Amino acid sequence: MSFKIAIIGAGSVGFTKKLFTDILCVPEFKDIEFALTDVSEHNLQMIKAILDRIVEANALPTRVTATTERRKALEGARYVISCVRVGGLEAYADDIRIPLKYGIDQCVGDTICAGGILYGQRNIPVILDFCKDIREVAETNAKFLNYANPMAMNTWAAIEYGKVDTVGLCHGVQHGAEQIAEVLGAKSRRELDYVCSGINHQTWFIDLRLNGRKIGKDELVAAFEAHPVYSQQEKLRIDVLKRFGVYSTESNGHLSEYLPWYRKRPDEITRWIDMSDWIHGETGGYLRYSTETRNWFETEYPQFLEAASKPIDPSRRSNEHASHILEALETNRVYRGHFNVRNNGVITNLPQDAIIESPGFVDRFGINMAAGITLPEACAATCTASINVQRMSVHAAISGDIDLLKLAVLHDPLVGAVSTPEEVWQMVDEMVVAQAAWLPQYAHAVPAARERLSTSAVKTREWAGAARRSVRSIDELRAEKALKQAG
Numbered sequence: 134m135s136f137k138i139a140i141i142g143a144g145s146v147g148f149t150k151k152l153f154t155d156i157l158c159v160p161e162f163k164d165i166e167f168a169l170t171d172v173s174e175h176n177l178q179m180i181k182a183i184l185d186r187i188v189e190a191n192a193l194p195t196r197v198t199a200t201t202e203r204r205k206a207l208e209g210a211r212y213v214i215s216c217v218r219v220g221g222l223e224a225y226a227d228d229i230r231i232p233l234k235y236g237i238d239q240c241v242g243d244t245i246c247a248g249g250i251l252y253g254q255r256n257i258p259v260i261l262d263f264c265k266d267i268r269e270v271a272e273t274n275a276k277f278l279n280y281a282n283p284m285a286m287n288t289w290a291a292i293e294y295g296k297v298d299t300v301g302l303c304h305g306v307q308h309g310a311e312q313i314a315e316v317l318g319a320k321s322r323r324e325l326d327y328v329c330s331g332i333n334h335q336t337w338f339i340d341l342r343l344n345g346r347k348i349g350k351d352e353l354v355a356a357f358e359a360h361p362v363y364s365q366q367e368k369l370r371i372d373v374l375k376r377f378g379v380y381s382t383e384s385n386g387h388l389s390e391y392l393p394w395y396r397k398r399p400d401e402i403t404r405w406i407d408m409s410d411w412i413h414g415e416t417g418g419y420l421r422y423s424t425e426t427r428n429w430f431e432t433e434y435p436q437f438l439e440a441a442s443k444p445i446d447p448s449r450r451s452n453e454h455a456s457h458i459l460e461a462l463e464t465n466r467v468y469r470g471h472f473n474v475r476n477n478g479v480i481t482n483l484p485q486d487a488i489i490e491s492p493g494f495v496d497r498f499g500i501n502m503a504a505g506i507t508l509p510e511a512c513a514a515t516c517t518a519s520i521n522v523q524r525m526s527v528h529a530a531i532s533g534d535i536d537l538l539k540l541a542v543l544h545d546p547l548v549g550a551v552s553t554p555e556e557v558w559q560m561v562d563e564m565v566v567a568q569a570a571w572l573p574q575y576a577h578a579v580p581a582a583r584e585r586l587s588t589s590a591v592k593t594r595e596w597a598g599a600a601r602r603s604v605r606s607i608d609e610l611r612a613e614k615a616l617k618q619a620g
Contacts, residue, residue: 134161134463139210139271141203141263142217142281143169144176146183146430146437152214153184155456157195158447161464166196170206177201179434186441204266211272214455215263215287216280219255220571222424227567228252229417234593235560236551238396238600240386240411241419243282244334245519246547250526251564253286254538255571257530260287264295276462278302278455279473284333285488285520288473289527293486300458300500301473301488303333307452309382310338316356316363317343329382330480330491330506333473335391335519336382337512350378366413369395369405377511386414391519393550402599416598424604432607461495468495472502479504482513487520518546533574535565535582559591 138156143149149169156162167184171177181199188195200206207213218225228248229239235247242248260279267275277299279287288301306329314325328340341348357371357380358364364371367385373392374380381388385406389395395405406414411422430437450456454470461468469492476489479502483489493502508516525541528534539561542548548557562582565572569579605613 135164135166136211136463137166137168137209137272138212138214138459139168139170139206141170141206141213141215143180143199144171144173145216145218146176146180147426148216148280149180150183150187150441151451151453152216152455154187154445155450155453156459157187157191157193157445158450159456159460159464162459164194166198168206168210169197169199170201170203172201174201183438183441186438187445190442191445203263204270207263207266208270209272210267210275212276212278212459213263213267213271214278214280215260217256217259218281219252219259220568222420222427224255224568224571225252225420225423227564229420231560231564231567232548233416233596233598234563235556236399236594236596237548237560238399238402238416238598239390239547240396240406240414240416241390242417243419244285244387244391245283245522245526246390246545247542247560247564249283249286250522250538250542250545251568253283253523253526254530254575255568256281256283256287257290257527258574260290261295261531264291264297264299267295267297274298276300278458280455283523284473284490285523286527286530288488289475289486289523290530292475292488293527294531301333301490302454302458303471303473303490304453305334305382305384305387306336306471306490308384309336309380312363312367313338313341313348313353313380314343316353316360317348318356319343328492328503328506329471330508331382331489331512332483332487332516332519333490334383334387335512335516336471336490337377337379337508338382339379339506339508339512350374353380366407366409368407369414372405377509379509379512384412386412386418389414390547392515393546396547396599397550399599406600408600408602411602414600416601418602421602421604425610428604428607429610458495458500462497462499465497469493470495472500474500474502479506480513481505481507482510483508483516484520484524486524487516488523518544522546530574533577535561535575535578538565538575555591559586559589559593562586562589 184197232247284301291299326342411418457468476487529538
C-alpha cells in the first residue's frame with residue numbers, strides 16, 4: 134500500500150513518535166509517506182531526525198518529509214492527524230493562572246471549565262483552517278483524526294463548520310479499563326469486556342464483564358477500595374462510582390474539574406485529591422508536567438535520538454486508536470474502539486448534535502457506531518450540563534461573540550459553583566485580553582474588554598491554588614529518575 138498521512142502539530146515529539154511507530158507495526162504500511170508539519174521549525178527538525186533514524190534502523194522504504202507550510206504537507210493526504218496545542222504553554226499558563234485569581238482551581242483545564250473553554254476559543258479558528266486545507270488539497274474524502282483537546286469542541290467545530298469527515302480520538306477509555314482489569318485481578322486485559330459510553334472525559338463503564346461474568350457496582354467498589362494504590366489516588370472517582378453506580382473513565386484530577394461538587398471549596402480539595410502524581414488532582418498539574426516534559430526533552434534529546442535506533446517491536450504497539458483505525462480501513466481487519474463522533478441517535482438520552490464518545494467498529498466501510506445506548510440518568514445529566522457548555526463555546530468561537538463566551542463560562546459546572554456573574558464577566562475579559570494574539574475572532578472586542586478591566590471594581594486575589602507544586606529543575610528530574618531506577 135502507498136498513501137500519505139499528514140501530522141499537524143508533529144512537534145509534539147513523543148506523541149508523534151508513538152503514532153509513527155504504531156502505524157509502522159502494520160506490515161502493509163511500510164511504503165507510506167508521513168508529512169510532518171508544525172509552526173516550530175526547531176521541534177519539526179527534532180522529530181524528523183528521530184523518525185528518520187527509526188526508518189533507517191528498520192531498513193524501511195517509508196518516506197518522511199517535514200515543512201512549516203501546512204498546506205504543502207496536506208497535499209494529497211488520505212489521513213490527517215492533529216495533535217496541536219494552539220498558544221503553547223504560554224497561553225496554557227494563563228488558562229490556569231487567571232481563573233485562580235477568581236477562586237477556580239483546575240487540575241488540567243483543557244476540556245471544559247474556564248481554561249478548557251478558552252483553549253477551545255484558540256483552537257477552533259485554527260481547526261477550521263485545517264479543514265479548509267483538507268477540503269481543498271488533501272485526497273478526496275480524506276479523514277481527519279483529531280487528538281487535540283478540547284476534544285468535543287474541536288471535533289464539533291470540524292464536523293459542523295469544517296465539513297470534513299472527522300473522528301476524535303482519546304485514550305481515557307483504555308486507561309480506565311486497565312485499572313478495572315487490575316483491581317479485579319484479571320491475568321490479562323483481554324479478560325475484561327465492557328461497554329463505555331458518554332462524552333469525552335466523561336465516559337462511563339455502563340457494562341463490565343470479566344471472563345463473561347457481569348461485574349456489579351458493589352463488587353467494583355470493594356475491589357477499588359481494597360487496592361493499595363488506587364484506593365488513595367482515585368478517592369473522588371470511587372466516590373462518584375458509589376453515588377452514580379458506574380465508574381468514570383477519567384482520572385481523579387480531570388473528573389474533579391468537570392463536576393461542581395469537589396473543587397469548589399479550597400479546604401475540601403485536598404480531601405479528594407492525591408499528590409503522588411499530577412493526574413490525581415494537583416492544581417495546574419498538567420501544566421507543570423508539560424513544562425517539565427518539554428524541558429527534559431530539550432536537555433535529553435541525544436538520548437531520545439539514540440533510542441530511535443532500536444528495531445520496531447510490534448508487540449509493543451500502543452492502544453492509541455489511530456493505527457488500528459487506519460489498519461481496519463485499509464485492510465478490512467475489523468477494529469473495535471471508542472470514538473468521538475456526532476451523536477445522531479447513538480446515545481438515546483443525550484442531545485443529537487452533541488459529540489459523544491462511544492463504542493464503534495471499523496472496517497473498509499468506515500466507522501460504524503453501536504447505536505441505541507441509554508446512559509444511567511445521573512451520567513446523562515452530568516454529560517448534558519457539559520454538552521450545553523460545549524455547544525455555546527463552539528458557537529462563540531465561530532461567531533466571535535464575547536457575550537456568548539461569557540455565558541458559556543458562566544454555565545460551566547465548576548465555574549458556576551465558585552464564581553459570581555460579575556467575576557465571570559471580568560475573568561473572561563481578562564483572559565481574552567491576555568490571549569488576544571491567539572483569538573482573532575475577538576479582536577473587535579479586545580479594546581472594550583481592556584477598558585472595562587481598567588475601571589472594574591471586582592476584587593481578585595493572587596492565589597497559587599489549594600495544591601500547587603513548583604516546576605522541577607532538570608537536576609531534580611534526573612535525581613528522581615535515578616532514585617526510581619535504584620528502587
